[in-house]
Structures are given as structure tokens and as C-alpha cells.
Amino acid sequence: xxxELHLSCPVPPSVNHYLALRAFMxxxxxxxxxxxxxxxxxxxxxLEAYVIEEVKRQKWELEPNKHQHFYADAVxxxxxxxxxxxxxxxxxxxAITNTKAIWIDDNVVxxxxxxxxxxxxxxxxxxxxxxxxxxxxxxxxxxxxEFKANNCIGCTRYKRNCSLLVSAIEGRVKEEYNNKTxxxxxxxxxxxxxxxxxx
Numbered sequence: 001x002x003x004e005l006h007l008s009c010p011v012p013p014s015v016n017h018y019l020a021l022r023a024f025m026x027x028x029x030x031x032x033x034x035x036x037x038x039x040x041x042x043x044x045x046x047l048e049a050y051v052i053e054e055v056k057r058q059k060w061e062l063e064p065n066k067h068q069h070f071y072a073d074a075v076x077x078x079x080x081x082x083x084x085x086x087x088x089x090x091x092x093x094x095a096i097t098n099t100k101a102i103w104i105d106d107n108v109v110x111x112x113x114x115x116x117x118x119x120x121x122x123x124x125x126x127x128x129x130x131x132x133x134x135x136x137x138x139x140x141x142x143x144x145x146e147f148k149a150n151n152c153i154g155c156t157r158y159k160r161n162c163s164l165l166v167s168a169i170e171g172r173v174k175e176e177y178n179n180k181t182x183x184x185x186x187x188x189x190x191x192x193x194x195x196x197x198x199x
Contacts, residue, residue, distance in 0.1 A: 002059050005102065007127040009047060011078065012095075013040050014087035040091055047095040055101045062131065064100060067169060069108045073128040077119040085113045092125065102129060136171040143180070144169070151182035 036044075054060075062068065072093070076085045093106040103109065110132065138144040152158040152165060164176050164184055176184045 005129040009125045011123045012091040044095040064104045069132045072111045075115045075126040079123040136169040
């Protein structure tokens, strides 16, 4: 089983060729509507089939969930030197998202251009996908567990699925848990001594 995925993808249509506009009349007024070009639709269908095949072949083990973020490190091999790497992620990530095999939504993807080179004979994008170390506001799973041990165990909020902890895991920055310390800790009475302090 693997938590890393390597994809060798054809270079997709750029954002400039991904969508086209269709004009029509509505209530006597001209209206423009965007739609995917035929080239974009074909690219997306082909890439989706390829990704599903590679997920199985490479024995990708991680189940998609809405909190897990991923790095998508890319090396671009362009056909010519006037191409801009930032114009090619949209359709690429949309196609991967549609498979629902790696992530649920591409809002969890940290796409990074590691290198741009040129190969007129075989233009492509080499993509390396793997989970990030951080979880929400925490730099690692160990830091999350340390936060829970220091702030959550014994807190009455924790037993009720604490909304602050959920927010922290989602990566929401809040004053209540600034600097990895929770300032809204509520200790139940049975865990306090006579002086009101935690046992």
C-alpha cells in the first residue's frame, strides 16, 4: 500500500482554452454563458480514467476526507518556452477531483511548481501527490496529540465534540486557541479540588 502517487499527465488546455463563451438572447437581452470546450472535456475524461487506473496500480491507500490536505509537486515539461505553468493546474486538478479517488475537493491541494523544463517531443506534467504533515493549525499529528493532552483531556467541551478542536483541525485560526494553547478550557467540577484548581 502507498501514500504517494506518481502521475505522468499530458499538458492540459490552459485556462485560456479551458472555457469558451456562448451568447444567446434571454428576455430580449444578450447573455453570455461559459462552457467547457470539447478539447477540455476530452482531456478531463481521459485523465480521469488514467488516474483511477494508477490509483489501483500503485495501491494508493488513503481514503479521501475533507480535512486531509495534499502536496501536488509538479515538474512541467513544456513544448515551448512561452508557456506559464500557473495556467495549467485548473483542468488538471478538476479531473483528479472528479475521480473522488484521492481527495473530495481540490481546496485541500497545495499545488507546487518544482521545476519547468522543455521537451518538444514529449510535453507532460510529472505529478507527485502525497499527504502534508500538518493537520489544521498543527504542524504534525504529534503536535495535535500534544495539544489534546495539554488542553482537551478533562475539558467538558472535549466530551461533546468540542467545536474549538474541530475548528483547529480544520485550520481555522481563532483567538481561543492562540499559540497552541486553548483559553476556553472548561474542567468539570469532579476534576477540581477544594480550591477550584484542577486535580
